[in-house]
Amino acid sequence: MQDDLATNAIKWTREYGEIYRTRTGTTDWIWLNSGEAIKEIIDRKSAIYFSRLLNSMGFEAASGGKRVVFMPRGKQWRTIRGIIHKLLTPKAAKSYAPIQSFEAKQLSVDLLDTPQDFYMHNRRYTASLILQITYGRRLPKFECDEIQKIFDVLIRFGQIRRPGQWLVDSFPSLANFPPFDLVSNWRQFGKECHLKDSKVWMEFWKQICAEIEAGTAPHSFGKGFVNSNWAEKGLDELQAAYVLGTMIEAGSETTSVQLNNTLVGILSRGQVLKAAHEELDRVVGSSRTPTFDDEPNLPYIRAMVKEVNRWRFVNKFGTNHYATEDGWYKGYFIPKGAVVMINIWGLQYDPKRFPEPEKYEPMRYYNHKLSAAESVAAADPNLRDHWSYGGGRRICPGMHVAERSLFLNIARLMWGFDVTHAKDENGIDIPVDATFGGMVPGATAAPRPFKCNIRVRSPKHEKVLRKEWIDGQAEGLKLEDISFEGAEEDMKA
Template structure:
């Protein structure tokens, strides 16, 4: 029995999926073999005695179920306080090494990225449900390096700046959407993010949330959420079960995964095929995708479906991330009463004034708005469970042995909720970063790990390539929100404030740290602010968004090189 993705209150939520969990009698022989192997290695390989301290758990199962729970964040923080800089959990037959200091992340993930940039074998996530094509699950190798190079060149800092006209145009619509139907802010933020990434990849705008393109994208995201959660699938915890025929008799994981892959492939190929047809007809909009279709992707060893998945992967990664953080920012603002809102208003009124809206050029003079961006990325981060780094060689750190085949995790919760560095870490407090001068990318590159602002974009060769675009979108839209609007708690019919859950319990179940749908009262600050917001959107519509003026060519030339 399993639950499929559901749509609740207009919001798609990834549902937990448990397929045919077998009795232990089915896998007893496999576990016995693995147990004997571990026993032999323990006594023959003395290095295993130097593994990081292990979180206690029941035999065989260990922390498999802890990784499945939605209170993993609470456990990750608790275990960090108990075990310190590095500790170990175990799911199935795999050791998970959790890094809980900036120094450990810098030394292991960044400086030794050639060892720690692969991925754990996921029979369900990578093989069955992705057909071996999703780069997020792809092990390190030639194919991964090729695709990673294509994606990174699309999302370099220089490329990210070239997308400013799209971001500004979409932000202007977002502001007017908030004027016209502020109660639908959750979906307005989602429309902004999906429209931005679809224009970059395929040159297609999404002026309304209720459209066929967004429906298809979120269908994929629901399925993606079902397959990616650590511990969700027994076969991913015990990969040897994928080659154990009796397991398929009691679990339909393989069939379900293949169904997901077929449905996702159909959608990504529809986008790809339409682009190819438009190119042939001479009507294709200017976009990165157009240049990519015309590039030598086949000579790089990609087939057509893999090429479609390259663009589809970017849509998957970019369609929710910024909207999740914009909605989390609203939760953070509400959690502080009017304190954050008033501080933002003061800065924007002083620096920008009331006769124009803030722009990217104002960023250097708006330290509080920049701090709001950094703080929401510390306080919440889109990928609730982080990303795994698979050790392809044995390694050591401060006397601890990290064996080949272990999963090394940046413990984002432990790092970003460390009370020694972030007092009252559960509190949304932008002032933590008021004097932080480095951008997210500059923080990642800093030699001193203590200068890292947060770890929500990961690290090493698996760092999120879209962080430059995401940071700019967050700055622009938070600045515009705080410039033009007041944000208050909504009230019920009796005039009583409706609370918003700013705790971990306020996040939707699953792999994404998105807030549960909530209500808030968004009001324009003054008639003057409304007049300016409406006029600039009218002007933008009259002028139109000229994609041909956007410099996709640099990225296209990089792909062809």
């Protein structure tokens, strides 16, 4: 299906209903298209469906068995998942507010100074945030070696994980058939990716180890992790470096993709900007910027966050769940060895629940009171806001941090700026493609680079934003005041 996935997934859901099967190579794919099916199969029977299909390219060749996202269930997966979970709990996510606020202040001023570079400003924000959490290092400029290395890893990651790209993933037995290596460079390419990625993550790891030895390491989750008993948990040094590297991979692109998708949504629906301005002017006013404390009183901004996660989702192809036992659902047989997919496109483009689903329309969620985490935990699957974070034991552990970053930055963008179409040389609006064709090819639902005008709403708004950043720089960001939930003392438990 490759880049026709969205169109086909929606079409087949409407044709075949709650559950259907496809086949790729020797593998059966079971597609779940209702909240009820997901709640019953992925959530309630997660012990059967939380493993991963063995991925010869992504997991073995290109990750050396180190990437947790591809890792099948087992002791090592549970160990690493437990480490990552402590870093990303709701309590931990709230403790990162000073970092998020500091980086958001720079993002606002970056948009004031060079608004045409919004695409990269959003990327800098997300990369700097996750690197500070993991290693205590800021990235004040997008044009730096660290960001280049991180995004080079992400480019390679996208190449190895795209469904249908590698024949060996459709026919796993080819991985053990030596003649196949004579006609395909998959193994060589994968190993080259692994060597390059390992070099990047080991450079970060070795640097913080040296800083710890010298007594200069900044306060961070990584510092606590290095000082913990990671070796006693059965991890070698490269795996430990991949634990932190995996979090950087997951956190460096996700929020920026959704911030840029939000801009596309705003440009496609003119009334969104007006409604957001009205709410922020009424609740916050023009003398200060919105904060996390304003969230309960900003239902439209909250709705914008939920709607962008429904309308677009970072992982275009969703996540697979491998069936380790035979199972049944409403008389439908799910064989052991099948891949069970949450069909996000089919679910979130269901016109019965989301009328005109192709439109970015925050009002769908205006009265939705539950957070993403609360809706995941709700017994009633109809209360689930969206499925972009997955489900079961493989649900995205970073959703608490991501939701808070999206809320804060969308609120600040809407508070301080007008977002309009860029003009061509004749003064005509330059259109922005809000269809599926406007997404980049591959595994990420990021918008293709586009142009728009981002302009501050008034001199008063600009003054507030600039003063806030000046004051923030003068005060500085004190990482030592932040409690990293998964740091050394917690990991020894």
